[in-house]
Amino acid sequence: MSSVTLKNIVKRFGNFTAVHQANLEIPEGAFVTLLGPSGCGKTTNLRMIAGLLDPTEGEILIGGKRVNDIPIHKRNLGIVFQNYALFPHKTVAENVAFGLKYRDVPKSEIAGRVQAALELVQLPQVGDRYPKALSGGQQQRIALARAIVIEPDVLLLDEPLSALDANLREDMRVELKRIQDKIGVTTVFVTHDQSEALAMSDKIVVMSAGRIEQVGTPEEVYNTPASEFVANFLGASNIIEARSATGEAGGVTFDTPAFGRVTVPAARAAGVAGGPAKLVLRAEKLTLLEPGSDTAGLIAAPAQVETVDYQGQTVRYFIRLGDRQLQAINLIDERPFPQGATVTAAFRAKDCAALPGT
Amino acid sequence: MSVEAREKRQPWILLSPALTAVILLLFVPLLFIVVYSFWLRTATGADVAGFHLDNWQEALTDRFYRDILLGTLRIAAITTLVCALMGYPAAYFIARSGGNKAILLLLLMLPFWISYIIRTMSWINILGVSGALNSFLLWTGVISEPVQMLYNQTTVILGLVHFLLPFMVLNVFVSLDGIDTNLEDAANSLGATRWQSFVQVTLPLSLPGLAAGGLLCFVLAAGTYITPLVLGGPRDAMFANLVFEAIITQLNWPLGSALSLMLLAVLGLLVAIYNRYLGMAQLMKGLG
Numbered sequence: 001m002s003s004v005t006l007k008n009i010v011k012r013f014g015n016f017t018a019v020h021q022a023n024l025e026i027p028e029g030a031f032v033t034l035l036g037p038s039g040c041g042k043t044t045n046l047r048m049i050a051g052l053l054d055p056t057e058g059e060i061l062i063g064g065k066r067v068n069d070i071p072i073h074k075r076n077l078g079i080v081f082q083n084y085a086l087f088p089h090k091t092v093a094e095n096v097a098f099g100l101k102y103r104d105v106p107k108s109e110i111a112g113r114v115q116a117a118l119e120l121v122q123l124p125q126v127g128d129r130y131p132k133a134l135s136g137g138q139q140q141r142i143a144l145a146r147a148i149v150i151e152p153d154v155l156l157l158d159e160p161l162s163a164l165d166a167n168l169r170e171d172m173r174v175e176l177k178r179i180q181d182k183i184g185v186t187t188v189f190v191t192h193d194q195s196e197a198l199a200m201s202d203k204i205v206v207m208s209a210g211r212i213e214q215v216g217t218p219e220e221v222y223n224t225p226a227s228e229f230v231a232n233f234l235g236a237s238n239i240i241e242a243r244s245a246t247g248e249a250g251g252v253t254f255d256t257p258a259f260g261r262v263t264v265p266a267a268r269a270a271g272v273a274g275g276p277a278k279l280v281l282r283a284e285k286l287t288l289l290e291p292g293s294d295t296a297g298l299i300a301a302p303a304q305v306e307t308v309d310y311q312g313q314t315v316r317y318f319i320r321l322g323d324r325q326l327q328a329i330n331l332i333d334e335r336p337f338p339q340g341a342t343v344t345a346a347f348r349a350k351d352c353a354a355l356p357g358t
Numbered sequence: 359m360s361v362e363a364r365e366k367r368q369p370w371i372l373l374s375p376a377l378t379a380v381i382l383l384l385f386v387p388l389l390f391i392v393v394y395s396f397w398l399r400t401a402t403g404a405d406v407a408g409f410h411l412d413n414w415q416e417a418l419t420d421r422f423y424r425d426i427l428l429g430t431l432r433i434a435a436i437t438t439l440v441c442a443l444m445g446y447p448a449a450y451f452i453a454r455s456g457g458n459k460a461i462l463l464l465l466l467m468l469p470f471w472i473s474y475i476i477r478t479m480s481w482i483n484i485l486g487v488s489g490a491l492n493s494f495l496l497w498t499g500v501i502s503e504p505v506q507m508l509y510n511q512t513t514v515i516l517g518l519v520h521f522l523l524p525f526m527v528l529n530v531f532v533s534l535d536g537i538d539t540n541l542e543d544a545a546n547s548l549g550a551t552r553w554q555s556f557v558q559v560t561l562p563l564s565l566p567g568l569a570a571g572g573l574l575c576f577v578l579a580a581g582t583y584i585t586p587l588v589l590g591g592p593r594d595a596m597f598a599n600l601v602f603e604a605i606i607t608q609l610n611w612p613l614g615s616a617l618s619l620m621l622l623a624v625l626g627l628l629v630a631i632y633n634r635y636l637g638m639a640q641l642m643k644g645l646g
Binding site for chain 2: 050051052071072073074075076077078079081083085087089098099101102103146147
């Protein structure tokens with residue numbers, strides 16, 4: 001088990017810069033997720049930690065030691081690939097035993113360790129089969145068993161769940177987290193799926209266009225996004241133009257054309273110096289009410305329902321407020337508002353987070 | 359007509375032109391050859407129809423034919439081995455060359471645009487007494503008189519390798535190209551060096567392509583008669599040259615028929631063994 005550090009990492013492919021000046025500290029035993037859309041550089045970072053790519057500039061440290069010049073087969077890492085990458089011509093047991101052959105593990109111990117790894121991933125009986133005979137979820141577990149049986153210093157997971165069906169993906173998510181907790185290995189997980197990132201990580205690193213946008217716990221990243229990109233990438237958000245104004249103590253007050261005065265708690269408006277700003281309001285924090293409802297303590301404005309996207313337990317509304325369109329995701333109480341209905345759109349000021357505007 | 363009957367008929371309608379061609383142009387003539395092989399050639403040069411085993415007895419018992427058959431198989435085996443050793447690294451290089459793959463494959467196919475006979479004869483201009491290599495060696499003073507390098511078994515094998523190498527490269531390429539590159543990365547990450555992961559993972563997974571390329575090279579080499587004719591000496595005749603000799607020169611069609619069926623049987627047996635263990639699907643992949 002080891003920490004991982006990226007120091008001023010730059011990766012260029014010809015004229016294209018895939019990673020700009022990445023700095024990252026991954027503590028020992030942590031589960032850290034690199035999250036972002038495809039092409040944001042998250043996989044490039046992972047492959048550089050793995051030793052599958054060489055950084056153009058900067059240093060990579062594993063357990064405090066510089067590994068730039070250490071080839072992949074000497075780094076002692078466990079990697080799980082998106083498509084599992086099991087050896088099709090070897091049995092499951094031979095696949096899991098593969099890494100042990102290159103570590104001075106006595107032959108007598110190998111079978112026992114393979115069996116223990118298969119038990120850890122809850123597939124103790126498939127050792128004699130070939131990968132082809134297993135389902136996608138089972139192959140994924142074997143790939144995980146093969147990566148952890150060598151007791152790696154760091155476990156690297158490259159979108160390991162994205163090839164699975166939706167239901168299976170959620171089961172594997174819980175399973176993966178359970179196994180990681182149990183063996184306590186430092187884990188770097190790459191995904192473009194925000195719900196996977198929120199559910200599994202100790203820390204999320206949000207990336208966009210080769211840059212690290214924000215590093216924080218799932219709650220920090222979700223509740224106080226550091227940029228408009230982060231706000232939009234992690235769930236549906238409304239961005240409301242605002243201008244800072246003088247106001248009450250204990251908060252930062254903004255003037256908004258859509259909702260009038262909004263006072264955001266100071267902790268949620270760090271980094272806003274004055275002048276133009278943007279308020280981020282999560283779609284599920286914007287509630288639609290019958291017109292004329294009691295809106296004491298709320299910020300409210302009348303709006304028109306434009307589109308109703310019914311999802312069973314919840315409903316997603318697109319509403320119009322003057323020349324703006326906003327989204328609201330609400331639990332359904334009795335029945336949803338119909339299209340064209342006039343409603344009151346309301347939220348609590350403390351649910352907003354403020355970003356510097358442009 | 360019911361839907362089922364129509365669906366059943368459709369493949370046969372689509373296949374019928376090709377089937378007609380294969381039956382008329384391959385099976386019927388082959389049948390003639392089988393019938394011919396039991397006829398008898400008399401001293402006057404006329405063929406006597408009937409069921410005579412004389413040609414078969416001569417073809418199967420004469421040591422001359424047996425030695426040439428074994429020699430042919432030996433040349434085919436050496437050619438196949440050389441093609442495998444030279445073709446595998448080339449195929450590996452192409453399969454791992456990313457965006458240049460299409461251009462490299464095109465270059466590989468380029469020789470097919472020139473007639474096989476012309477390609478074979480080009481060696482005369484290179485290795486002949488007044489060829490490029492001799493002229494160069496004379497000019498540099500390494501030799502004082504031209505050396506005869508042509509018309510031996512080595513030049514026959516050289517010509518065959520020149521002709522067959524692309525078939526080997528293509529077959530190995532197809533199977534290497536189908537191997538997920540993550541497999542080698544996975545093997546490396548587990549502690550195997552690049553060479554170890556090649557031996558443990560890539561090589562075994564590419565064996566079907568190597569076998570398909572090998573079969574193709576072997577069968578084509580064993581059936582060749584132009585290469586030994588152009589690049590071989592009098593003692594380098596291969597089995598197909600005997601068939602040519604019997605049918606065209608001696609006009610002994612019955613014996614030529616028996617000999618050609620013998621070669622067909624030997625090569626057919628090889629294909630059958632291959633099919634038993636590896637299946638034809640891999641070969642089809644390499645050809646497509």
